[in-house]
Amino acid sequence: MPNRRILSLWFPRLAAERLIRADPMLAEAPLVVVRERGNVASLASLSRAASAAGLRPGQPLRDAQAVCPDLVTRLERPALEADFLTVLRRWAGKFSPWISETAPDGLTVDISGCAHLFGGEAGLMGEAEADCARLGLTVCAGVADTVGSAWALARFAGQGPGALRSGDAIDQEAYATRARAVKRRHWERGGAPPMGVDTLAPEGRIAPPGCAREALAPLPLAALRLPEKTTQQLARLGLKRVEELAAQPRAALARRFGADLVLRLDQAFGSAPEPVSPARPEPVYAVRLTLPEPIGLEVDLAEGVDRLLPALETRLRAKGMGARKLRLQLMRCDHSSQVIELGLARPSAAPDRLRPLIRMKLGEVDAGEGIDTIRLVATVTEPVLAVQHRGHAGASADASARLNSDTALDDLIGRLGARVGLEQIHRLHPGDSHLPEKGTQVRAAAWSAPAADWPQRPERPRPLVLFSPELVTPEGTPGATPAALPLSFRWRRRSFATAHATGPERIAPEWWLDEPAWRSGQRDYWQVETACGARLWLYYAHGAAVSGGWFCHGAFA
Numbered sequence: 001m002p003n004r005r006i007l008s009l010w011f012p013r014l015a016a017e018r019l020i021r022a023d024p025m026l027a028e029a030p031l032v033v034v035r036e037r038g039n040v041a042s043l044a045s046l047s048r049a050a051s052a053a054g055l056r057p058g059q060p061l062r063d064a065q066a067v068c069p070d071l072v073t074r075l076e077r078p079a080l081e082a083d084f085l086t087v088l089r090r091w092a093g094k095f096s097p098w099i100s101e102t103a104p105d106g107l108t109v110d111i112s113g114c115a116h117l118f119g120g121e122a123g124l125m126g127e128a129e130a131d132c133a134r135l136g137l138t139v140c141a142g143v144a145d146t147v148g149s150a151w152a153l154a155r156f157a158g159q160g161p162g163a164l165r166s167g168d169a170i171d172q173e174a175y176a177t178r179a180r181a182v183k184r185r186h187w188e189r190g191g192a193p194p195m196g197v198d199t200l201a202p203e204g205r206i207a208p209p210g211c212a213r214e215a216l217a218p219l220p221l222a223a224l225r226l227p228e229k230t231t232q233q234l235a236r237l238g239l240k241r242v243e244e245l246a247a248q249p250r251a252a253l254a255r256r257f258g259a260d261l262v263l264r265l266d267q268a269f270g271s272a273p274e275p276v277s278p279a280r281p282e283p284v285y286a287v288r289l290t291l292p293e294p295i296g297l298e299v300d301l302a303e304g305v306d307r308l309l310p311a312l313e314t315r316l317r318a319k320g321m322g323a324r325k326l327r328l329q330l331m332r333c334d335h336s337s338q339v340i341e342l343g344l345a346r347p348s349a350a351p352d353r354l355r356p357l358i359r360m361k362l363g364e365v366d367a368g369e370g371i372d373t374i375r376l377v378a379t380v381t382e383p384v385l386a387v388q389h390r391g392h393a394g395a396s397a398d399a400s401a402r403l404n405s406d407t408a409l410d411d412l413i414g415r416l417g418a419r420v421g422l423e424q425i426h427r428l429h430p431g432d433s434h435l436p437e438k439g440t441q442v443r444a445a446a447w448s449a450p451a452a453d454w455p456q457r458p459e460r461p462r463p464l465v466l467f468s469p470e471l472v473t474p475e476g477t478p479g480a481t482p483a484a485l486p487l488s489f490r491w492r493r494r495s496f497a498t499a500h501a502t503g504p505e506r507i508a509p510e511w512w513l514d515e516p517a518w519r520s521g522q523r524d525y526w527q528v529e530t531a532c533g534a535r536l537w538l539y540y541a542h543g544a545a546v547s548g549g550w551f552c553h554g555a556f557a
Contacts, residue, residue, distance in 0.1 A: 005209070008107070012140065015033040017047070017138065030071050031046070031050055031073075032046050042061060045076075085101055086101065092128075095128065100277050110276045148267040152219055212269055220240060220242075221242060242268075283319060285312065285319075304374045305376065313351055323380070328342075330374060333370045340361045345409075345417065345445065346410040430453065463553070463554030466553065472551055473490045497531040521544030525553070536556070
């Protein structure tokens with residue numbers, strides 16, 4: 001294969017046309033997708049009607065609304081647009097298996113050895129454009145020997161360098177100035193329409209093999225994928241075309257603008273390698289059972305699931321994985337379906353652990369006219385190793401003990417999670433702090449291991465119920481000092497008399513942390529038993545950044 005050939009597909013209206021495909025009523029409206037960065041809202045993607053109204057990508061939203069009062073705006077959704085680009089990547093697999101995504105709106109396809117299947121490179125480009133037209137998408141394509149040159153031809157073929165808008169010349173005033181408003185919309189009076197992605201000349205988008213330098217020579221510097229700031233600096237020096245930049249001494253360019261500028265130039269000309277890295281397909285752990293006759297009894301569904309579990313176990317164990325979440329899909333004969341989701345506290349592929357969880361959910365199935373297909377998918381998986389190697393003998397022994405331990409607790413958490421949800425089940429872990437409210441941590445039981453290293457019980461017990469400190473007002477004759485335990489006090493609109501007390505226990509805040517609740521300084525805690533039988537945990541705060549006083553922090557059983 002003498003030359004590598006790269007096809008670059010650019011979807012300049014990807015975000016807007018995704019919305020139009022979802023809502024065809026937007027096709028005739030001037031639709032724009034708005035990108036918000038800080039306090040600035042600008043246009044990220046435009047429909048054909050919006051471009052015909054004189055709008056351009058990157059234009060501030062306020063200026064666009066002044067130009068087109070009927071503008072329809074939608075917020076940018078990068079995640080949804082990335083998913084749509086992934087769908088297009090799968091479509092482009094008809095041309096070559098070697099495809100990568102060029103975020104946010106492009107695809108790069110290695111078509112080496114594939115173009116003859118479509119009647120040549122021109123025929124391949126024509127079929128790609130025809131497919132996109134049927135899908136309602138605008139696409140610009142370019143073919144060359146390198147990724148950089150194909151990218152440049154797809155976006156800038158037929159375009160010359162634009163004027164540097166420095167604001168120094170009178171003919172470079174802002175678009176919204178009243179003096180230039182007539183000239184700005186000259187195409188409405190019979191003039192040529194503005195240059196855009198729909199009016200780029202189709203010729204020149206295919207660079208012959210070995211002619212990347214000649215194809216890129218007349219293009220603007222933005223075709224080299226340079227940062228906008230670098231392009232503006234080069235334009236101020238009088239360098240506006242690729243051929244003008246390529247004629248400059250490389251050492252001087254690298255010293256002034258960095259090595260990235262020279263690297264982009266070499267990648268475009270083929271002097272530096274730039275591979276196409278296709279996305280690896282995600283493994284799918286799914287099994288399917290198609291029934292000859294519809295079924296609807298719970299016993300029959302359980303029997304069908306029992307036939308699927310060994311096959312799912314085989315696929316999971318072949319990759320050393322265990323299922324953490326399962327999805328049971330039941331397809332009815334009337335083309336409707338029901339989906340059941342469930343999770344496990346510990347990843348596993350064993351049918352004996354998966355079967356009870358699934359059978360708990362079968363009672364919720366509405367068979368309708370009958371179920372003719374059962375599909376079981378492991379949607380979330382985690383590695384499960386038969387032997388876990390650790391750095392020390394003790395750690396290895398602990399790992400082996402965990403692997404060989406009884407899974408009854410994990411199965412119980414899984415069954416409870418199937419009823420109330422795994423996120424509703426919690427367990428306590430010791431906290432690395434001597435502060436009462438940070439002595440324990442609440443963790444999700446399904447995603448944490450049982451705590452085995454609880455610290456020793458403190459000499460003085462802690463209350464069963466711990467709540468936010470509440471103000472306590474001493475009553476009667478004040479003590480010798482404010483820190484003296486009051487013989488009677490008022491708390492929660494009730495008066496209490498001290499019958500017995502143990503203390504004080506001094507606890508100071510952690511000096512290396514700023515805890516808002518401990519800005520009242522160190523505390524002296526007392527276990528107080530009142531005359532009415534209530535056992536409270538009182539403390540006196542000595543005061544620091546916040547004034548102190550008496551508070552109640554908890555209650556004993």
